[in-house]
Amino acid sequence: MADYKLALENITKSFGALTANDAVNLRVRAGTVHAVLGENGAGKSTLMNILYGLYKPDSGRILVDGQPVTVSSPKEALASGIGMVHQHFMLVAHLTVTENIVLGMSGQGLMLDVAGHTRRIEDLSKSFGFDIDPGAEVIKLPIGMQQRVEILKLLYHNAEILILDEPTSVLTPNETGPFFELLHRLKDAGKTIIFITHKLEEVMAVADDVTVMQDGKVRASVGAADTDPASLARTMVGREVLFQVKRSAHSTGETVLELDGVTAGNDRGLKALERVSFEVRAGEVFGIAGVDGNGQTELAEVITGLRSVDSGRILVAGKDITQTSVSRRAGELGIAYVPEDRHRDGLVLDDSVAQNAILRTYDQAPFASYGFFNRQAIADHAARLVRDFDVRLQSIDQEIRYLSGGNQQKVILARELEANPKVLVAAQPTKGLDVGAIEFVQQQILNQRDRGVAILYISTELEHLLDVCDRVGVLFSGRLMDTLAAADATPERIGLLMAGVAA
Amino acid sequence: MDSVYRVMFHLRSVWAILLALAVGSILILAAGSNPIEAYATLFKGAFFDYWGFAATLVKMCPLLLAGLAVVLPLRAGLFNIGAEGQIYIGALFATIVALYVPGLPGPLHIVLCTLAGALGGALWALIPALLKAYQRINEIIVTLLLNFVALHFVSFVVSGPMMEKGAPYPYSPEIPDTLFLPHLLARTDAHYGVLVGVVIALSLYVVFQRGVFGFTLATVGRNPNAARYAGMSVERHIILSFMIAGAFAGLAGTFEVLGHRYRLFHAFSQGYGYDGIVVAFLAGLNPLFAIFSALFIGGLRSGANMMQRAMGIETTVVEAIQGLVILFVAASLAFRYRATAIGRAIARRQEVEEALDGQTGDRKT
Numbered sequence: 001m002a003d004y005k006l007a008l009e010n011i012t013k014s015f016g017a018l019t020a021n022d023a024v025n026l027r028v029r030a031g032t033v034h035a036v037l038g039e040n041g042a043g044k045s046t047l048m049n050i051l052y053g054l055y056k057p058d059s060g061r062i063l064v065d066g067q068p069v070t071v072s073s074p075k076e077a078l079a080s081g082i083g084m085v086h087q088h089f090m091l092v093a094h095l096t097v098t099e100n101i102v103l104g105m106s107g108q109g110l111m112l113d114v115a116g117h118t119r120r121i122e123d124l125s126k127s128f129g130f131d132i133d134p135g136a137e138v139i140k141l142p143i144g145m146q147q148r149v150e151i152l153k154l155l156y157h158n159a160e161i162l163i164l165d166e167p168t169s170v171l172t173p174n175e176t177g178p179f180f181e182l183l184h185r186l187k188d189a190g191k192t193i194i195f196i197t198h199k200l201e202e203v204m205a206v207a208d209d210v211t212v213m214q215d216g217k218v219r220a221s222v223g224a225a226d227t228d229p230a231s232l233a234r235t236m237v238g239r240e241v242l243f244q245v246k247r248s249a250h251s252t253g254e255t256v257l258e259l260d261g262v263t264a265g266n267d268r269g270l271k272a273l274e275r276v277s278f279e280v281r282a283g284e285v286f287g288i289a290g291v292d293g294n295g296q297t298e299l300a301e302v303i304t305g306l307r308s309v310d311s312g313r314i315l316v317a318g319k320d321i322t323q324t325s326v327s328r329r330a331g332e333l334g335i336a337y338v339p340e341d342r343h344r345d346g347l348v349l350d351d352s353v354a355q356n357a358i359l360r361t362y363d364q365a366p367f368a369s370y371g372f373f374n375r376q377a378i379a380d381h382a383a384r385l386v387r388d389f390d391v392r393l394q395s396i397d398q399e400i401r402y403l404s405g406g407n408q409q410k411v412i413l414a415r416e417l418e419a420n421p422k423v424l425v426a427a428q429p430t431k432g433l434d435v436g437a438i439e440f441v442q443q444q445i446l447n448q449r450d451r452g453v454a455i456l457y458i459s460t461e462l463e464h465l466l467d468v469c470d471r472v473g474v475l476f477s478g479r480l481m482d483t484l485a486a487a488d489a490t491p492e493r494i495g496l497l498m499a500g501v502a503a
Numbered sequence: 504m505d506s507v508y509r510v511m512f513h514l515r516s517v518w519a520i521l522l523a524l525a526v527g528s529i530l531i532l533a534a535g536s537n538p539i540e541a542y543a544t545l546f547k548g549a550f551f552d553y554w555g556f557a558a559t560l561v562k563m564c565p566l567l568l569a570g571l572a573v574v575l576p577l578r579a580g581l582f583n584i585g586a587e588g589q590i591y592i593g594a595l596f597a598t599i600v601a602l603y604v605p606g607l608p609g610p611l612h613i614v615l616c617t618l619a620g621a622l623g624g625a626l627w628a629l630i631p632a633l634l635k636a637y638q639r640i641n642e643i644i645v646t647l648l649l650n651f652v653a654l655h656f657v658s659f660v661v662s663g664p665m666m667e668k669g670a671p672y673p674y675s676p677e678i679p680d681t682l683f684l685p686h687l688l689a690r691t692d693a694h695y696g697v698l699v700g701v702v703i704a705l706s707l708y709v710v711f712q713r714g715v716f717g718f719t720l721a722t723v724g725r726n727p728n729a730a731r732y733a734g735m736s737v738e739r740h741i742i743l744s745f746m747i748a749g750a751f752a753g754l755a756g757t758f759e760v761l762g763h764r765y766r767l768f769h770a771f772s773q774g775y776g777y778d779g780i781v782v783a784f785l786a787g788l789n790p791l792f793a794i795f796s797a798l799f800i801g802g803l804r805s806g807a808n809m810m811q812r813a814m815g816i817e818t819t820v821v822e823a824i825q826g827l828v829i830l831f832v833a834a835s836l837a838f839r840y841r842a843t844a845i846g847r848a849i850a851r852r853q854e855v856e857e858a859l860d861g862q863t864g865d866r867k868t
Contacts, residue, residue: 350726359733
């Protein structure tokens, strides 16, 4: 027992009829990197939230250094030496690194000893080779640096066990290497790391042990050296996984979508796109790679008409559409759009599936005439989409909120694709979906390509881009760095471009 | 269990009223009367007495229209606290047309006054709408503050330029009797304005249920980003919903002048615009139910006078009861938030469940 830094024994947690964690056992050896691998909904997050004191387990216990501990709040977790870095950082943007780290520490007295803290934080930072300026304002640090601030915060609070939730999802491929080195240094310093991920190659690269979860249960717990990606994938998904979607040979046609020197701002009025030019041909998938927040959202929005351009032109089939309205672009011009954030933009969660299915054509015949809806036509339409796209639901009158992410995405795809668009803008269409749904979405996109649709495929997941794209362009701080043919688009080359290094 | 909870929640307005009456009975006891007797007098006077019911209908008219002026913008997620001010400006416009546009046949003149009143309310509501749509200025504060501007502006007008010569109190001259709204119940004050309110409420109900405008308004309220994505103009809907709401409130003011008081008084509205908020929330923001909640609040008001005359209980007790109704309806909304929290939890559960189902399904294939 004493060998384990941390042990979770028979943890069970139910939400109503669903058992999110079913008698889960997790044993983490001291001074190791232990990966917890599983798809979305496998129960990883529930387990970590229990460990971090956010959920109370129905049964089971937590042992640190062989001693049972109760963890009913993050504060208690930290007192037991357990710290967590969330996928979305919990930093105050306009405070300095020191202020963020000291924030919430008890026993500070009336006056904060900023200088003392700063010195100690600097020392700690140096000892791990973090290279962080404690006086820097957090918002001015790059994402990778902010992540280090989060880790430093835990170290400064004397955490022995660090839970990292999908830490690589915010990093460029080139930042991943140094990040893994950092994990090694933490390990060498005797820290124990729990690394949550759904990426197999990361497990193989950095983990000592791996625990695979599926359906709320632990399916396997093995040393990383004793396994391989294929068998991990099998355990994780519960079936054989094809790492490739089917792509047929095809030829591209005329240029359909063309951007000519497009410059646009973001919501805060800062420059988000700078003189972006490219063209997409009929039957071609043009991929946009880049770290999140480098202008991808704005790019999708200027093409679909949700955002106005400051300068430059957008053309569809040779016609200037820069000033055309959203509804005309969607309707007459046939620009379909799968938005990046389906809950924010793509769906009205309080509305029914049937209503969401007509969101972009609600005022057109046969759905509406003389200002009133024709319910039968709306229901028939929804029923047809549900059948054609195999959407799993109880009823088309059900609020779309209650559908799974994959099924919500199917409703959006069905709605956007059924009108036979000429252009498809797909922004992160596989975000947050499980392997099965990802395959489906990618296959649909390739089907559209074969139909001759010009497709702009925006993704931060490099593997997905390389799976479906014919050409890949890389956005870095609003500029299109370069465009590579699929054959030349190696992860290394794209990674450099994503980091802003011109080839 | 879940369905029981849901039914209980849907009846929240009924519980709020019963609780308010229960607490109100303590106040009546404190005032030295028998609560059962007092309530019997109140409701008999409000609903089961010819003259009393007529008085209820007179109060119901502005309450219903003001209530609808709150219900409509809230569908798009906007708070109109400004019905009171829109009532005043509507009444002012209507009175101006009534007094200073001569030589029209009666019915046509009534229609013109009515349109002017609606326009006045709509224009008054346009101010917060424009500020909200294009400058993102909080519509709650602007509508609330504009109420005082409208109230005092009308006070100024009727104590100055439009004041009746030699009047002891600030009011305008009486409008020509050809403009008096016809009476609904003979020999009473109950006028046709309340019917206009009911027709508007029913139409609004149909538009909310089946109309494209009801859908676009709701979409703007539920998810403005998705509304933009669907090609709807969020700004246009903010302006439209406020102007229509302002028109409703303007009608409330118009009918007070044309149907009840026959002249424009200083401070005539007595807070109908604010009571409209009560009507709207008691109705659960449903225009159909607003008819009943306006009837109820109107009845409470007219029955209170009856109770005062018959039993000597101050009408302030009824005002307290109305306040308690608001309090309990507001409290019940806390349950709604809890209910939605439960709903969200169920949603998350189903989401995970279906994701798992999806996986099992995949495994079989």
